[in-house]
Structures are given as C-alpha cells and as structure tokens.
Amino acid sequence: MGTTQLETVPEPKYRHLKTVISEALDSEFAVGEILPNERDLAARFGVARATLRQALEQLELEGRLQRRRGVGTTVAPPRMGVSVGSAAHRWPGAADAAWELADGVREVPPASVARLLDAAQDEPVHVVRRLRVSEGQPVAAELLYVPAASVPRLAAADAPSGIARAQAVLRELQGLSLEGEDRAVELGSARSDDAKQLDRLPGAPVLIVTTRYFVAGRTAAVSVATYRADTCRLTFGDSGAVEVLHSQEHSTV
Amino acid sequence: MGTTQLETVPEPKYRHLKTVISEALDSEFAVGEILPNERDLAARFGVARATLRQALEQLELEGRLQRRRGVGTTVAPPRMGVSVGSAAHRWPGAADAAWELADGVREVPPASVARLLDAAQDEPVHVVRRLRVSEGQPVAAELLYVPAASVPRLAAADAPSGIARAQAVLRELQGLSLEGEDRAVELGSARSDDAKQLDRLPGAPVLIVTTRYFVAGRTAAVSVATYRADTCRLTFGDSGAVEVLHSQEHSTV
DNA sequence: CAGTGGTCTAGACCACGGT
DNA sequence: CCGTGGTCTAGACCACTGA
Numbered sequence: 001m002g003t004t005q006l007e008t009v010p011e012p013k014y015r016h017l018k019t020v021i022s023e024a025l026d027s028e029f030a031v032g033e034i035l036p037n038e039r040d041l042a043a044r045f046g047v048a049r050a051t052l053r054q055a056l057e058q059l060e061l062e063g064r065l066q067r068r069r070g071v072g073t074t075v076a077p078p079r080m081g082v083s084v085g086s087a088a089h090r091w092p093g094a095a096d097a098a099w100e101l102a103d104g105v106r107e108v109p110p111a112s113v114a115r116l117l118d119a120a121q122d123e124p125v126h127v128v129r130r131l132r133v134s135e136g137q138p139v140a141a142e143l144l145y146v147p148a149a150s151v152p153r154l155a156a157a158d159a160p161s162g163i164a165r166a167q168a169v170l171r172e173l174q175g176l177s178l179e180g181e182d183r184a185v186e187l188g189s190a191r192s193d194d195a196k197q198l199d200r201l202p203g204a205p206v207l208i209v210t211t212r213y214f215v216a217g218r219t220a221a222v223s224v225a226t227y228r229a230d231t232c233r234l235t236f237g238d239s240g241a242v243e244v245l246h247s248q249e250h251s252t253v
Numbered sequence: 254m255g256t257t258q259l260e261t262v263p264e265p266k267y268r269h270l271k272t273v274i275s276e277a278l279d280s281e282f283a284v285g286e287i288l289p290n291e292r293d294l295a296a297r298f299g300v301a302r303a304t305l306r307q308a309l310e311q312l313e314l315e316g317r318l319q320r321r322r323g324v325g326t327t328v329a330p331p332r333m334g335v336s337v338g339s340a341a342h343r344w345p346g347a348a349d350a351a352w353e354l355a356d357g358v359r360e361v362p363p364a365s366v367a368r369l370l371d372a373a374q375d376e377p378v379h380v381v382r383r384l385r386v387s388e389g390q391p392v393a394a395e396l397l398y399v400p401a402a403s404v405p406r407l408a409a410a411d412a413p414s415g416i417a418r419a420q421a422v423l424r425e426l427q428g429l430s431l432e433g434e435d436r437a438v439e440l441g442s443a444r445s446d447d448a449k450q451l452d453r454l455p456g457a458p459v460l461i462v463t464t465r466y467f468v469a470g471r472t473a474a475v476s477v478a479t480y481r482a483d484t485c486r487l488t489f490g491d492s493g494a495v496e497v498l499h500s501q502e503h504s505t506v
Numbered sequence: 507c508a509g510t511g512g513t514c515t516a517g518a519c520c521a522c523g524g525t
Numbered sequence: 526c527c528g529t530g531g532t533c534t535a536g537a538c539c540a541c542t543g544a
Contacts, residue, residue: 010520012532015455037510048534050303053511058442058456069511070542079439085489183489185438186332187458187482189311201512202268203311205440205458229440236338236436236489263539265513290529301515306530322530323523454531 013047014054020045021055025064025075035065035073061205063230069201079233080135084209084225085183091174091213092130092144092223099142102197103129104166109145109222116212116222119147126151128166131197132225139232140209141194142225146173150220176220182212185234194226205229266300270308273298278317278328288318288326314458316483322454332486333388337462337478338436344427344466345383345397345476352395355450356382357419362398362475369465369475372400379404381419384450385478392485393462394450395478399426403473429473435465438487447479458482 035041042052056073059065066076092099107127108114114121125147132140148154151172185207192202211223227234288294295305309326312318319329345352361377362370372378378400385393401407404425438460445455460480465472480487 014532018456039510048536050535051533054532056511061458062441063439067511068542069540070509072510072542081437184334184486185460185489186316186486187440187460188315203271205314207438207440207460233437233439236438267513292529301517303516304514307513309530320530321523322521323528325529 014051014058017045017047017052017055018058021059022064025059029075031075031077033075035075037072060230066230076230079231080139081233081235082132082134082139082227083237084185084234085181085211085236091176091178092142092170092211092221098132098134100131100133101128101163101166101170102131103161104163104169105129105161106165113145113222113224116210117145117147117219123147126154126165126169128169130166132227137231138198138228140225140227141197142223144169145222145224146220150176150215173221176215178213178215178220179217180214182214184210186210187229188226190226198226198228200228200230207232207234209234267304267307267311270298270300270305271311274308274312275317278312282328284328284330286328288328290325313483319483329483332484333392334486334488335385335387335392335480336490337438337487338434338464338489344429344431345395345423345474351385351387353384353386354381354416354419354423355384356414357416357422358382358414359418366398366475366477369463370398370400370472376400379407379418379422381422383419385480390484391451391481393478393480394447395476397422397474397476399474403429403468426474429468431466431468431473432470433467435467437463439463440482441479443479451479451481453481453483460485460487462487 029035036044038049038052038056042049045052056065056067060067060076063076063079065073067073105127106124108122108124109117109119109127111121114123117125119125125145128142128144128146130142130144131138132142146169151169154168154172188206188208189203190198190200190206194206195202195204198204198206207227207229209223209225209227211225212219213221213223282288289297291302291305291309295302298305309318309320313320313329316329316332318326320326358380359377360380361367361375362372362380364374367374367376370378378398381395381397381399383395383397384391385395399422404422407421407425441459441461443451443453443455443457443459447459448455448457451457451459460482462476462478462480464476464478466474466476
C-alpha cells in the first residue's frame with residue numbers, strides 16, 4: 001500500500017507556482033517585504049496574470065501573503081493566536097479587554113439567530129456591536145444578540161441607540177450567572193459591513209464563531225463573531241497551559 | 254455616526270450574481286438538486302463564465318453549493334456539526350467511534366509539529382493516520398504525532414508499518430493519564446494527500462484543528478486534523494447542552 | 507498622478523464522471 | 526463518448542492608495 005506520491009497527473013501550473021513562491025517566501029523574503037507586482041511576477045514565471053493570481057489567492061488564504069489594492073502584495077507575519085473561550089463561564093466583556101464597543105441597537109435578528117435564541121421570529125432583540133482588536137489591528141467583528149427577556153430591567157427605549165445602550169446591555173448581562181456556553185466555528189465570507197470594519201474586501205474568508213450563552217436552562221444570548229481568517233488562529237485553551245506559539249506550514253509541508 | 258449602508262460604489266457583478274443565486278437557492282431549489290451547467294448559467298445572466306464562476310466559488314466556500322468535475326453543481330445540504338473536543342481530557346480514539354484508522358508509520362514530523370512537541374528537529378515519531386467519517390462521508394483527515402518517549406513500551410520496529418502499528422500506538426496512549434488539551438483552529442488549504450482522502454481537489458479550503466495533549470507537564474502528542482470547510486461546522490460543547498441544530502445564513506443576511 | 511490589485515471578457519483546452 | 530467543472534490565456538478597464 002502506501003500510495004504516497006505517484007502523481008500520475010500533470011500538476012496544474014498555479015499549484016506548481018504556489019509551491020515555488022511558497023519556497024521563495026521561506027528562503028528569500030522577510031516578513032513585511034513587498035513582492036513585485038502581479039504583472040511582473042506573471043511575466044517572470046511565464047504565465048498569464050490570472051494564473052499567477054490563482055496561486056497568490058491561495059497563499060493569501062493560507063495567511064502567507066497579504067494583498068492590498070493600490071498598495072501591493074506583502075509577506076504576511078505568522079497568524080496571531082486569538083483566544084476564544086479560554087475561560088469558560090464568563091460573560092463577554094467581563095474584564096475582557098480587546099473588545100471595543102461600537103454600537104447598541106434594537107433589531108429583529110436574522111432567522112438563523114432567532115432559531116438559536118428561543119425567540120419568536122419577528123421579535124426585536126438588543127444587538128450589541130463590538131470590534132475586537134489585537135496587536136493593533138481589527139481581527140473580529142461581533143454581533144451580540146440579547147433578547148429583552150434576558151435583561152428585563154432595561155426599558156424599551158432606555159438609551160438612544162448607541163454605545164451607551166450597548167454598555168447598559170452588557171452591564172445587565174454581567175448580573176446574570178452564566179451556566180454554560182456552546183460554541184461552533186465555521187467558514188464564511190465577510191458581509192460587506194463586517195468587511196469594512198475588518199479592513200478587508202467583502203467576500204473575504206472569515207471564521208464565524210457562534211456562541212450560545214446559557215442561563216437558567218435557557219439561551220440568554222447569542223454571539224456571532226466574524227474573525228479574519230487570514231490573520232487569525234483561534235485558540236481554545238482547555239487547560240491552563242502556556243499560550244500557543246507561532247505555527248505555520250499547514251500545507252505544502 | 255452610523256455609516257450604515259451608503260454604498261456609493263457600484264457593486265461588482267459577481268457579488269450581485271452571488272446574491273441573486275443565493276436567493277434563488279433559498280426559494281427555488283431543493284437540497285441535492287442539480288443546477289444548470291456553468292456555460293448555460295453564465296449565458297442566462299449575461300456574464301462571462303469566469304465571472305459566474307467567481308460567484309459560484311464563494312457560494313461553495315459558504316457551503317451553499319457543491320461542485321464536482323464531470324458531474325455538475327448541486328445544492329449543498331446544511332453543514333453538519335462535528336464535535337471537536339466535546340469531552341475534554343480524553344484520549345483520541347477512546348470509545349470515539351467515527352474515527353477510522355488508516356495507517357501507522359514512523360516519520361520525522363514537519364518542523365511546525367516538532368516545535369509543538371518538545372522534540373528535536375530530526376527525530377522520527379510515531380504517526381497515526383486516521384479518517385473521520387460522519388453521515389456517510391469523510392469529513393476530516395488526521396495525523397497524530399506521538400514521540401517515542403510518550404509510548405516507551407513500544408519497541409522501535411514493533412509492527413510493520415500499518416494499521417496494526419497505529420492500533421498499538423493508540424493502545425499505549427490510552428494507558429496514560431491525560432492532564433489537558435490545547436486546541437487551535439485556522440484556515441488552510443488541503444494538501445494533495447488530504448484532498449484525496451476527503452474527496453476534494455487539492456487546495457480546497459479546510460479547517461485545521463491542531464491539538465496538543467498534555468501528560469505530566471509535557472506535550473505527549475500532537476494531532477493535526479484537517480476538516481472539510483465546505484461541509485463541516487466544528488462544535489465545541491462546553492456545557493452538557495443539546496447538540497447544536499442546523500444554522501445557515503452566515504452571510505448575505 | 508502613476509502604480510497597485512480587483513473585476514471582467516471571450517475564447518481555448520484539459521481531466522474527470524458517467525453512459 | 527459526451528457533458529461537466531477545472532485550468533489557462535491575453536487582453537481590457539476600474540477602484541483604490543500614496544506621492
């Protein structure tokens with residue numbers, strides 16, 4: 001057995017390119033360094049620009065490159081590890097720096113969220129918008145959905161839709177005793193509003209972390225956090241172990 | 254301020270296409286149904302095939318479509334929730350069905366893994382290859398790296414590199430008392446060998462789950478599991494809550 | 507303003523799956 | 526074998542950034 005690598009099939013050009021460039025990145029480029037522009041690179045490798053771009057796209061997906069319109073393509077630093085749910089049973093924002101309040105409104109949640117809350121389809125809930133910043137750059141945009149029933153002391157039109165309201169909702173939440181959480185991670189593409197906050201183009205790959213917070217057997221809140229997939233490695237520290245160090249080379253090993 | 258949605262900029266065609274098709278999927282198509290082929294669709298929408306493909310690619314990334322060469326494009330079912338680390342402090346394979354042993358060899362791990370193990374750079378370790386199957390299809394390919402020091406009772410050339418050897422390694426592991434785990438999730442693209450096992454093309458987007466297992470203060474094993482990003486939603490059940498139901502609509506809400 | 511990446515076109519051929 | 530999606534080309538124009 002051991003069908004290790006017969007590779008009877010001709011490798012597509014863009015995949016070979018990807019390997020070549022990837023190796024060049026390891027040996028000949030420093031983090032932050034600017035690569036030649038796409039037209040020059042394509043010419044240098046003797047391929048069409050579209051083909052070159054296919055290779056660059058995958059390298060960007062893997063967090064090896066960073067491309068910005070009007071600027072150029074640079075060598076990306078190793079992904080930063082962002083902690084997700086390290087200390088369980090703690091309300092969002094509790095002593096948690098790194099999250100920056102952006103807005104607080106009252107809206108009807110999307111159907112998928114309404115399903116997770118045990119709420120009616122058209123019932124408006126509190127929505128707290130937050131932005132997570134790490135190492136100086138935005139890494140995640142979060143929408144925290146809180147049904148009115150979870151924060152009964154908050155009157156309907158308590159604060160005039162803004163950061164003040166967001167603060168009020170979070171303050172109320174922290175009075176509740178959190179029983180547990182439930183988390184899911186999946187791949188998605190950035191909605192245009194998230195993309196703006198994350199300084200990416202709409203459609204950029206993101207890791208969507210959906211968290212349900214349980215109080216008294218019910219779902220008291222749902223958080224949908226959109227993390228930049230290119231720059232982030234989500235860490236789940238179950239034990240009190242050391243913070244995870246850099247790692248790379250998940251492909252083309 | 255509320256820069257909600259001025260959208261002064263013309264929306265690219267492929268993004269508009271994506272919205273249109275996405276809505277059509279919700280209203281006019283059933284799961285598993287086959288879409289018209291790309292040439293017809295492109296003609297119908299009055300765009301070049303490449304542009305149509307850009308829209309389809311993103312929809313596939315979001316798990317809404319499934320495309321297979323030689324077959325066609327079908328409407329994908331909702332992502333399945335696969336549990337990752339629901340019951341912590343348990344060795345891999347312990348009563349854990351769903352993982353299917355594939356191979357067991359002895360190899361030098363990639364540098365990134367060697368760094369996580371407290372091992373020397375060129376020291377060979379046991380490598381157990383496993384495949385996770387859920388709902389009848391492969392969802393993850395795992396490489397479990399176990400330094401010889403973690404399983405001292407295993408002689409160097411104990412079994413002739415195969416499933417028997419894999420079983421022996423796992424059996425030894427389960428004798429150890431696991432102290433904790435440490436998990437990280439990041440986006441990657443499938444290496445060609447993983448791609449084969451997962452029935453995808455090389456380069457397909459995957460969620461890479463790296464787990465470190467701690468015994469006696471040391472890293473006794475490292476698992477690198479590659480999950481299909483298109484079909485999987487990784488779930489982390491911290492509480493004994495109900496299994497997560499379907500959810501969708503992470504974008505274009 | 508010049509230079510970058512992002513979008514788009516209208517073709518072509520290839521690799522694969524089923525018939 | 527035919528029809529599918531996958532790869533590739535050689536152009537073109539647009540949107541954005543920074544000088």
